[in-house]
Amino acid sequence: MRLRAGATSDSELEAIIHAGGRRGQIYAALKGLRDKYADLIRSRYPKIPRRISGYDLDQLLPENGFHVARALVGTEGTCVTVIEATTRLVHSPPYKSLLVLGYPDVYRAADHVVELMACGPTGLEGLDDRLIDGMKKLNMHPQDLRLLPEGGGWLVVEFGGDSKAESDDKARAAMAALKASPAAPTMKLYDDPRTKKLIWKIRESGLGATARVPGQAPTWEGWEDSAVPPASLGRYLRELRRLFDRYQYACSLYGHFGQGCVHTRIDFDLESQSGIDRYKAFMDDATDLVVSLGGSLSGEHGDGQSKAQFLSKMFGSELVEAFREFKTIWDPRGRMNPGKVVNPYRIDQNLRLGASYRPPRLATHFTFPDDRRSxxxxxxxxxxxxxxxxxxxxxxxxxxxxxxxxxxxxxxxxxxxxxxxxxxxxxxxxxxxxxxxxxxxxxxxxxxxxxxxxxxxxxxxxxxxxxxxYEKRIRPRSAYAMGFIHRWARLASCAPRIVNAIARAPLTSNLAKAVAGIAQQRSIPSFADRTFVQWFRSRTVHPDAARLPAQKVLLWPDTFNNYFHPDTAIAATEILERAGCEVVLPARSLCCGRPLYDYGFLRQARRMLLEILAELQPHLEDNASVVVLEPSCLAVFRDELLNLFPDDALAKRLAQQSCSLAEFLMTRVQGYSAPRLSQSILLHGHCHQKALGGVGHEECLLKEMGATVTVSDSGCCGMAGSFGFEANHYDVSTNVGELVLLPAVRAASPDTLIVADGFSCREQVEQCTGRRAVHLAHALKAAGRESAVQKDRPAEEQMLPAVAWRTFPVELAATVLIGAGVTLGALGAWQWRRR
Structure with a gap:
């Protein structure tokens, strides 16, 4: 039966009951339930801003308009399925100011909540020092945490108004009142939208900063949203901390303090029987504590299974019986989400892990050092x-x-x-x-x-x-064509012009793409006439380099910048030498193996890393920095390498000594003076770059050069290495790019330089927009040449005259002509052997 419910007047209620049918039956039963339990509901329900425990039977009282829809809110799927809902919106003022207050600890912060609520804030959140410590260990928001005022517990208070002056005035009035108090907190007022967003990100990261902190036991929900009257919040937090100490739990406290709601994740041991028994005892005591203060087991997320067995402590056995009757009215057969709220499972039933949890011991390539090596x-x-x-x-x-x-x-x-x-x-x-x-x-x-x-x-x-x-199975043909690009590129570099000529012919180009599993919409790239390594071995050292004290740096010649875009590595070499560095390369031809991971070729990837460690050992022991131009290659050295070899001292050195070009210039070259670049720049970070540190060094360097930098919050470009080249992924690839990045590039003025260190990012930009993004090395090399930039022509074509832009893009698919033949031969040989 479908039913539209809401507030119901006495006359409407009588008419519905009189009309009969299933709807009339339900409303008659609800009226009877209300009349039977009205006095108990009024006396036992907590009078607090946040309460979601039990069922909202108080919404059936006459003073609340017999509001059936609100009575069903928070029933957790145990009574009805909501198909459509009309919500009541709360006015959000157009202007907001953010006041952050620092206290010696979170308990004294909680003591001031009522005083601050009297100032009329639109939001009031709290957090403790343990939460901040967790963020520091996880390296979450390291720069943003410095924005907080001094303290060991904080309140984040938001004021709103119809003008900036109004919201600021409200915040300053609160500050004035606090300054007059005997224990005034430290204070910082923020009205800049960007800074306010950073502060809110700190608060919003609470769950993530407490779930998996390195060196600490994992934490779990269970007592994650209790609520008390705001006037009792300080006392509740102190008593709750004593309870944590008694049960030897270590966890942080944060939440919606203005409404008395407290969030926490607790390091329950849910994998042993003794740990589970301790968890059950804690939950029993925590329930007694919150009920003694007139609070609620749940202030936001609901009771579900984890707290429902304690509802009788909060409401009494009679109201728990009323909950059963309420559910039966809607769900007489008991089929709606059984075991929750009414007749609940015990809190130690259906645990995700439990005392019987015995995870399989798997032989894996990665070691997962931060996850018990499992x-x-x-x-x-x-x-x-x-x-x-x-x-x-x-x-x-x-x-x-x-x-x-x-x-x-x-x-x-x-x-x-x-x-x-x-x-x-x-x-x-x-x-x-x-x-x-x-x-x-x-x-x-x-x-x-x-x-x-x-x-x-x-x-x-x-x-x-x-x-x-794919163990002992054949992978898709694209895995061999693009996963082993380093091999095919090396072969193709022996005769690049011949390969490029064949690659440009429509018939052979289409055939090669079909054989290698590459989308026909993608362009076949060109190989450079001379690789970067060939140029480096035959070059004349830049004259400035001989006059400067040399700092040894190993420049990593990745596959893409070596075989396809040597001009990027050449530019980087010149920049490093002008900065006073002696640039060296590995003696052997090496590849970090980045594409292999995308297809699960982990044995081969592991062998390649061992070769790299052996080759680079002398340089690493000399403390030479390893400058890596391609972000995905740098990610291998900082991420995959340590996951495969977590205990290898040399692997740790390579991870520590590897860096991007910007990071090296900003942090490892003493007294580096960046050249001037008065240019408008759209900076796009490679996904791996953002995941492992961000583009802060690149942004700072460009700004130091005098550029006007806009950092694109564009997510993934969609190319993602070889992903966007594959025929079955083309549509997803371009659709991802169209979410933010590609429209942002098209909207950029012609005189805006688009900077993207990621090879695949630059490919996606060029193939989908016709604009050419450049590596930071090109921007640095071009610094000083931009004075005569014409606004109606693309900046990259004017500023980088030395760059020989190719007619075709440069990426993984370039190797398909050789790779396809080798792949077909290998597959044929494998099939023949099976016969």
């Missing part, structure tokens, strides 16, 4: 926040933003991997096609590693899964 435990990292389902800001999760399908979100994929290892409902383990299909559209952008509050690393999980899924 891939199984890594799959429990996701706590279901759903940040990966957001539509704006950040990088995560590009495939979800295009498909809007839960299985293509980070959360959905993490859940599937957990179920795969549990063997229920997925039963095929590493060979499960459901998991492979969910991971197929993962761009391996590492956006989740940077944006996910608990740092789920789906790119690594995907690589590990694919390595096992």
């Amino acid at each position: 891939f199984a435990f890594a799959t429990t990292r996701c706590v279901g926040i759903g940040e990966c389902r957001r539509e704006h800001d950040g990088t995560m999760c590009p495939s979800y933003r295009v498909t809007h399908d839960e299985e293509h979100s980070t959360r959905g994929r993490a859940r599937l991997l957990f179920e795969m290892l549990e063997g229920e409902p997925l039963t095929r383990g590493w060979r499960d096609d459901h998991v492979r299909e969910a991971l197929d559209l993962c761009l391996a952008c590492k956006g989740c590693k940077g944006d996910c509050p608990v740092k789920v690393d789906m790119a690594t999980y995907k690589a590990e899964f694919l390595s096992h899924y």
